[in-house]
Amino acid sequence: MKSSATFVLALLLMRATLAAEEPRDPRLKEVMKVRQEISLLNLLNGLYLSDEQLGRLIGLAQRADVIEESYAKRFADGADGHLAAVQALRDGLYTPTGPSPDVKERASSGQKVIDAARDRMAEELGGVEEEAKGVLSEGQLAIVETFKPCLLPPKSLSDPVAVGQVSTTEREEAVLDVVRRMPVFLYHHRRATMARMIVERGEREKGKMPDDVREGMIRTLAGRLDAARAMSEVDFGLKKAGLAKEFKLFDDKVTYHQGHRRELGKVSRFLLNGEAAAVMAKYRDAMRSAPARTEAQELTQADPKEQQAKRREMLLRRFGRGVHAIFEERKSGGKLQDMEARGIQEEFKSLREGAADAKTFASLEKLADRLNALGVTKASLEPARARVQYLFVAKRLPNFLNPNAAKPGLETDFTGLQAMMKKADEAESQDRVKEAKAALDRLAECLKGFRD
Amino acid sequence: MPGQEGFTRRQFLSRCAALAMGACCADALGAWAAALPAGPEARRARYWKPLAGGMTRCELCPNGCVRPDGGDGRCRARGNRGGVYRTLTYGRPSVIAVDPVEKCPLNHFQLRGHAFSIATAGCNLSCQYCHNWAFSQVGPQEAPKVYSMTPREVVAKAVENHCDAIAYFYTEPVVFFEYMMDIAALARKSGLKNVMVTAGYISPEPLREILPHLDAVTFGLKGFDEAYYRDYVGGELKHVLRSAEILAQTKRVWWEVVTLLVPSLNDDMAQVARLAKWLRNTAGSEVPLHFTRFRPEYRLKRLPMTPSKTLTLARETAMAQGLKYVYLGNLPGHQGADTVCPRCGRTIVERLGFKVLERRMRGNKCAHCSAVIKGVWL
Secondary structure (H helix, E strand, O other): OHHHHHHHHHHHHOOOOOHHHOOOOHHHHHHHHHHHHHHHHHHHHHHOOOHHHHHHHHHHHHHHHHHHHHHHHHHHHHHHHHHHHHHHHHHHHOOOOOOOHHHHHHHHHHHHHHHHHHHHHHHHHHHHHHHHHHHOOHHHHHHHHHOOOOOOOOHHHHOOOOOOOOOOOOHHHHHHHHHHHOOHHHHHHHHHHHHHHHHHHHHHHHOOOOHHHHHHHHHHHHHHHHHHHHOOHHHHHHHHHHHHHHOOOOOOOOOOOOOOOOOOOHHHHHHOOHHHHHHHHHHHHHHHHOOOOOOOOOOOOOOHHHHHHHHHHHHHHHHHHHHHHHHHHHHHOOOOOHHHHHHHHHHHHHHHOOOOHHHHHHHHHHHHHHHHOOOOOHHHHHHHHHHHHHHHHHOOOOOOOOOOOOOOOOOOOOOOHHHHHHHHHHHHHOOOHHHHHHHHHHHHHHHHHOOO | OOOOOOOOHHHHHHHHHHHHHHHHHHHHHHHHHHHOOOOHHHOEOOOEEEOHHHOEEEOOOOOOOEEOOOOEOOOOOEEEEOOEEEEOOOOOOOEEEEEOHHHOOOOOEOOOOEEEEEEOOOOOOOOOOOOOHHHHOOOOOOOOOOOOOOHHHHHHHHHHOOEEEEEEOOOOHHHHHHHHHHHHHHHHHOOOEEEEEEOOOOOHHHHHHHHHHOOEEEEEOOOOOHHHHHHHHOOOHHHHHHHHHHHHHOOOOEEEEEEEEOOOOOOOHHHHHHHHHHHHHHHOOOOOEEEEEOOOOOOOOOOOOOOHHHHHHHHHHHHHOOOOOEEEEOOOOOHHHOEEOOOOOOEEEEEEOOEEEEEOEEOOEEOOOOOEOOOEOO
């Protein structure tokens, strides 16, 4: 009975349900159901409802469910008659003379009855929603109003900027920071492409723009990029959040809320229905039984500062090992005279004794250049790659090279560095060693041009 | 010959010697200058004493760092350079931002606009959960960002960005004491207020010196247990309590206290009750106390977030000790962030995160029952 009532409701009232877009596969149907439950739990976790508020909301959600149920029953009772009337109207439209006035009248009056009932139901549910709004604080209402269904809650809900915490950099801010630090030649080469990429990304989200609008937008964005680069450090530090907003044409990873109708408010849509009542009751029980104090846990002493230093050190060692491998190859190939080989060996020894990172890196670069001048072989590629990776870390650039990197999650590499790396990879896979080495060297030169 | 062009042999030799000596001195001076950070940041620090052998002892905070030439203090913001103790961060802030004053947090200190927040690298404590470790646990050389701003430029930027106050914030402002003092004096002249967010780890004398320049203080009382302070904060509670007592005696500075509750480390309700009782006895029942939620950060990544239930319980415990205004932070949406009138029990200021959504007050009074709500209101 309930499922047929729900169907009639969905069909006739177009109320906010998923029925119209339900997938055919029952497993997908189940996934959607669980997703809705997760979404509601994310919202509840962000609302910090008191036990009393939860109790009152559960009561209201149950009342809303009873109202829907009663109307659904009424609709189901009268559904046969109305279905016959609309079918007669449809069949009449297939005839050359069209439907008779009597048929039209029956279909129309039936629809009027349904519309009137729908309005009454909306009014009753609206009353319940008003009561529910009274249960929530202004802050909680503001959260509900801006909430979008989600599997993983957005940072603003799950991990907002804390009291006393330096605001975390948004993705767009990080991109702007990289754009500001780009070397001049690379920026001039990529400027238009960057603006075009932002617009294309926006178009994917919001639909194609007319050509002239599109070109205008590209020019505007390129101008804004110029402005961001021209700003003083202090002004950029103070205004970067506002600037980043002007570039917000990216999608925000929020999905699957299309298709919902919002005849009532969001409070009603998210919290006032039978399913929400059940989830809230389960949530309240879980909250009640949770301990107030967490037991002591094992502490980690992983210092992020040390971890970053270790990463740099590891890459530097890799670079050193690679250069040493070239040395061994050149030596065994008879390309180095004994005296020269002994000199290089000594240099390696002194480097192993440990100077500062930057100094060791510069010395290794010189050694690599010297050895590569005797010939470029496959062994030349490994240190060239390690050098590039070291520079990525040292220049604090988002790790475009790591496919598993969660941050910054950029879909596009604005700087074109990723494309250079791809070119090097392709050349290496096809044994075009010199070309690969040249691409890696070019990439390293670009990276070195980035301001610290 | 006198009056003749050119040099005698003697003149030539003496000039060569002078040039050589000059070059040597210039080298030495150059090396000395290179050892110092360039610009105004190499300013002579205050509150230190020279010791024998070029050593220095810093007296700004209870750490009392004794350092040889070239050594930096534990805060990394001050160091001995050639037997003179110098501030290494003067004019070199690492964080600048325009923030609502609620972020400090200050719920009873109303501003017309925002505050201009400023912080340099370094800190004299080493909280294992620091949110801002990337700036606080490094010196200016390693900080991810360093700006160059004289006190005059800081005040000018604050005015340009329509700020009503300057907040010394994010890292411990005690470590850039000289810079803060100079900015605060200029800000006061420009009609801006001064807000200091501190853990109170400072010697009494400099604290007494800075207080007349301040309008409000957020005081981070990180727990109420010596062992916790020693193991997880890197300081001693007794010094912090001494600073709080000095602050409580200074009637013209508004202050609020903030305590971050870390699961299993300082969330024992007996400790919370002791803290609240001490605060009530020291500063009265109307000093706002904020309990904020811990989020896994820095060296305490394995600990979970503080459950909201723990925070609610802490709030109830502190209120049971007689404190009238106890807030919960880092739980946007929670009603613990709202101000409730202690007389009529109605909500008079509703907040969401750092935003004030609604204020039902008339001046400094509750709009419903006219009870006076202590604080600095417009």
